[in-house]
Amino acid sequence: MTTMQTENETLVYARPESLTNVSTHYCPGCTHGIAHRLIAEVIDEMGIRERMIGVASVGCSVFAYNYFNFDFVQAPHGRAPAMATGVKRVLPDKMVITYQGDGDMASIGMAEIVHAATRGENITVFFINNTNYGMTGGQMAPTTLPGQKTTSSIHGRDVETQGYPIRAAELLSQLDGSSYVVRRSLNDPKNVRLAKKAIRVALEVQARGLGFSMIEFLSICPTNWGMTPEASKKWLEEKMIPYYPLGDYKVHPAVAQIKI
Numbered sequence: 001m002t003t004m005q006t007e008n009e010t011l012v013y014a015r016p017e018s019l020t021n022v023s024t025h026y027c028p029g030c031t032h033g034i035a036h037r038l039i040a041e042v043i044d045e046m047g048i049r050e051r052m053i054g055v056a057s058v059g060c061s062v063f064a065y066n067y068f069n070f071d072f073v074q075a076p077h078g079r080a081p082a083m084a085t086g087v088k089r090v091l092p093d094k095m096v097i098t099y100q101g102d103g104d105m106a107s108i109g110m111a112e113i114v115h116a117a118t119r120g121e122n123i124t125v126f127f128i129n130n131t132n133y134g135m136t137g138g139q140m141a142p143t144t145l146p147g148q149k150t151t152s153s154i155h156g157r158d159v160e161t162q163g164y165p166i167r168a169a170e171l172l173s174q175l176d177g178s179s180y181v182v183r184r185s186l187n188d189p190k191n192v193r194l195a196k197k198a199i200r201v202a203l204e205v206q207a208r209g210l211g212f213s214m215i216e217f218l219s220i221c222p223t224n225w226g227m228t229p230e231a232s233k234k235w236l237e238e239k240m241i242p243y244y245p246l247g248d249y250k251v252h253p254a255v256a257q258i259k260i
Helices: 032-046 060-067 080-090 102-108 110-119 168-173 189-207 229-243
Strands: 052-056 071-074 095-101 124-129 178-185 212-218 247-251
Touching (some): 032 095, 032 124, 032 189, 052 060, 052 080, 095 102, 095 189, 102 110, 102 168, 110 168, 110 212, 124 189, 168 178, 168 212, 168 247, 178 229, 189 212, 212 229
Parallel strands (some): 052 071, 124 212, 178 212
Antiparallel strands (some): 178 247
């Protein structure tokens, strides 16, 4: 007679409760999905899903409300910070976030984001920077790098006629109402871990009523860049990070005391 041995299985990962169980519309290799997962994991860990209200932008991120498993509203193009301001002021006990791309936030929505930060609105902004208008065909965006080719800058961005890229983190960090403004990247495991930690800090800033917080995520766009995902990650490392250095650009003294 033989004795059968059983081994206990350990669950090491499960879909976060704050994400819906559906496939996304994002292109293969796109790092929107990584950003979604990190945000959802932090929300679950903080136990705040029932308090969450998200504001969706216009762009590749427009269908974020299909993927996050909590209340969401849709804003007109660029107006997510203004709508989030209204939601937070009417429902101050809720946790309010915006999820925006560079075309949405740094172009048509520049006035909204600047004034929300200036007022010190107690909201959290997640900003995806992939250096182009992703949803509408890969046109030049406010974040497109000098010399970068897009469908509307086919010879490369000419700074003499088209200006320089906008560094959103540096810009918003100069405003007195900002409490926490950082830039992270989603290109490798180390930076993904650092991005998740920053998400936790940003949401803690809001939970403690410390004011405006924004995380800029450097992201890849293989389809519109015309590259493989692997080549896109290398391009981000070699081209984007030197122009958009990673780091903390504004950390209010009260925020610095938050221990994660």
